[in-house]
Amino acid sequence: MIAAHIVPLFLDSDEIGKILFGSRAPDLRRAGNSLLLRKSIEKWFDTYHILIVPVNPREAPIMRWRIDVISSSIKNAMWADGPGGLGRDLDGRELTFCNENRPVSRFMYFHFLMALVRIKDVKRHGWQDVWARYYQQRQFPTPGNYMRQSMLLALATHFGTADVNIVESWIKDYGFESPLKLTEEETQEAARRAHMAMEQAIARADGDRSMTDSNSSIGDEDEDEDEDD
Template identity: 30%
Template structure:
């Protein structure tokens, strides 16, 4: 006999903070002006997800968790297709006048919640099953206990103020980071006679005033230590590593944070030390000026983004950032550019082999992380290194581990730009007396 309560477990609704009254499972997007193929797939996937929910949740823990994972995966496919449909139309308003941008925000918010739940189900399945078996005696209790456990898990992950929606990243010792980057790369010069100093920009290849050049994190500050431990195998904390930085003119540092640019090896054949170059992903900005050199410290007065597209980085010594950090940043920006549908960026960065170094002390990226990145970017793991077991995970290379790795990457791509500006404002407002001042628009 059917349960008197409609058994629709929808924790993503309870775990999101959207203030918009939008139900993405209603027919609200069915009439969107997108391609027929996208519309048919969207409606078909939504029908299948609805049927799975209408079947109702099982009464016992193990089948319930299996069913819930199927629901989450089904709804993720729907959200991906809804996002695709919205990207294919220039203008969209619902009957209440809500614009396209609000729907995109809600789709991404629910997608983020679903991905967090999927990672939770995959990584904690056994423990979760045991815990739920201990506390539930009915179907209603099972559903409620599951949502409670999911919420507790997500709150525990954020208890140390590590990155989740609405939380700031832990504040790092920025002065210490600047000092170790400048020392390692030789990018700060102090003149004893006057006490003045200048900084070297690794992209422009010129000395400039210290307030116009920043020490940029390659792996962003918005990534938390738990994510870092999962991805990188070295003992050195990535965020404070001297190999996790570059010295960049302020607007170039901002472009790196916003995924407008990437830094890749100049040649496919490894050189010692490695030569690096800039590639502009946001090609719509090519002709826009980012820096006006009023003090004539460089060889031109106006610098446009096209002037650094393909430009080799200039180093003061043989020290270089870690390849694994630069590769992770490259893949991260690639995924962001694809999500933004930036034109022609794939032509500038053709797929090839993963160039992240697997050798210690340079460290490595997990094989599961690299495999998931390769699926998205088209990069292949080098056969000789795979056969040698260089890229193996230290604990497991199971399918579940690979899926969790892929989810971690996706979550970071979605979450980084949401938090980067708030993080910058927070750092700059509390950094009174420190070296860098807040950036101003050109």
């Protein structure tokens, strides 16, 4: 198994983590920003072929998480030997944890958002269906204070025009604002760094094609925290 970082660790430098998630968000270097995954699954998570979303979007705190496969290219790829070992078999599979600790939900939402932005940017096959699916089905509890509203907008529109209705719904349902007001230049720079971190994480994952790890359970994550900033 390998510890997969949900938000790239180097985003914590220069207070980027606080800009994205608020000053009271957990430290990105703590266990709440990681998932213990089998190597093959960790690579698909890092390269945005799979998402990990709440089983029940009305649950608070979120204790149950599941895998959603959002890329047809991995459906026939193997992640384990034997029956149920194909990528398609992961779709809808609930994760198991070793204890009561869970990943921080705002970090999981960041990965969810960046995955949607990424597949649209590279025009991955079927991205329109994925966007439509998650526009119709709210996968995270709403309303939720996951990210600053200004950062949600900057991240979602960094590569150009996005569906205005969808982005506005994200801001309304998942964003928050605080007394700390960011300038447009600050939000754009933070968005640029976030996207650069995403691309570097993808490059690292693509550079390591080992799929030999044998345990796919997940555990030892930090407890979720969702305080307002």
